Amino acid sequence: MRRIVFRLLIATWLSLGLTQAQDDVSPAIGVTFLQIDDATRGIMEQWPPSPLDIAVVFLNLQTQQPKVVSVVTPLAWPDLESKQLQVLQKQIAKLPVLAGMVLDANAVTSATSEDLQDFARISSEGAPETLPSFMSVANRPSEDLCLASQLGFTEIDFGSLIEFSDDGFALSVIARSESGELLISLPLLTACKALEIELDSIQWSNDGELILTEALRLPLDAQGRLKVLWELESTLKNVTVESISPTSDDPMPVSDMLHQQCVVFGYDDDRSKQFPR
Secondary structure (H helix, E strand, O other): OOEEOHHHHHHHHHHHHHHHHOOOOOOOOOEEEEEEOHHHHHHOOOOOOOHHHHHHHHHHHHOOOOOEEEEOOOOOOOOOOHHHHHHHHHHHOOOOEEEEEEEEOOOOOOOOHHHHOOOOEEOOOOOOOOOOEEOEEEOOOHHHOOOHHHEEEEEEEOOOOOEEOOOEEEEEOEEEEOOOOEEEEHHHHHHHHHOOOOHHHOEEOOOOEEEEEOOEEEEEOOOOEEEEEHHHHHHOEEEEHHHHOOOOOOOOOOOOOOOOOEEEEEEOOHHHOOEEO
16 A cells, blocks of 8 residues: 655646646646655754754755745744854845745644734635634744745644545645634645635635636635545655756756745655555
């Protein structure tokens, strides 16, 4: 039995949304999984990678000019010196980076409306009452490496889970705070940024569809999950971190798999393969 990485689930979800949204006029936006795998250890100064290691990856990625970079590996390093984080922050500022965080459905204290007012979110008007709930935010990037508006959730700890079936999986894309705010998932935030969809334009239909545009409507179940078929996995492209690491003073050639494409960045080592496929 093969096991699949959560990052690939996110990339597959994105592939669905972006495929549905393309038309014959717009240039196609594909999804590439930029992976840190076991072979990457040899080019990293530390393992797991430090902020400086990740900063080098982002520096190399700048020459590729991606449309958006979705970082699902938590950019959280508690108790590290601020100088390393400042180097990473400088490189993040040069890329259209979005980062993942975890929502906590079992926190000691609940986040208030003021705590969540700057996070990426959508209107709750017309939203189903049965959306998954959360109390607080965890794994927020260290030293505010990313603005709150650049953060989307990857999972809800102690809360709604991914559901698997023979033909695909269902992944939560919306979650409601105890104070009523609707935060959106990292895949949905990434798709909106890649397609240049304003979050305040997203609406709910009477039958629970999430209307991103008139041409792109996401059919969600009552728990705010979107069904994704396994067959979409074949549309994903994979690039290793090593492949964008120059070995000389010559600049890296621009890859069609990265240039103006949606890049999902995260681990693909054995320890990260958590779901049976």
